[in-house]
Amino acid sequence: MSVGSSDSINSKKKCRCGFVAHHFTVTTPMNYGRRFYKCPLPKKQGRGYWEWDDVEFPPQAVIVISSQRRKLEAFEIERNRLMKKIADFEASAVIDVETITKLRERLDALEASVVEDNSKIVELRGKVFG
Ligand SMILES: [Zn+2]
Numbered sequence: 001m002s003v004g005s006s007d008s009i010n011s012k013k014k015c016r017c018g019f020v021a022h023h024f025t026v027t028t029p030m031n032y033g034r035r036f037y038k039c040p041l042p043k044k045q046g047r048g049y050w051e052w053d054d055v056e057f058p059p060q061a062v063i064v065i066s067s068q069r070r071k072l073e074a075f076e077i078e079r080n081r082l083m084k085k086i087a088d089f090e091a092s093a094v095i096d097v098e099t100i101t102k103l104r105e106r107l108d109a110l111e112a113s114v115v116e117d118n119s120k121i122v123e124l125r126g127k128v129f130g
Helices: 059-129
Strands: 022-025 035-038 050-052
Touching: none
Parallel strands: none
Antiparallel strands: 022 035, 035 050
16 A cells, blocks of 8 residues: 555554554545554564544545546646746746857957957058048
8 A cells, every 4th residue: 555644743543562553644546645543563563553544435535536636646747847848948048148148248349359440540540641
């Protein structure tokens, strides 16, 4: 059986060995969300204590829960896809900012050299044409 997290802090049950029983929530489709108690010891060391905390879910509840789970999983997949898309977009936007900054620096350098060349031309013109 696949289980979710154990919340033994809230457990009021004790197993046959006298330990506070671990409290689990099932994550398999048939009993999804149904909670149970279990001996905290490994199977071979304990006395096999195991007990449901919740009553068995009616078949319609199992159908509704699994349907909602499938929808939730689909939403999570879509959310993760969109979050990756946003991350990719943000990464490309950062690259664009870096590219623009480098291009601006090159443009500034070019403009500075054009200004320098112009002043040399003006100086030469002055020498040639007096
Ligand atoms: Zn036990």
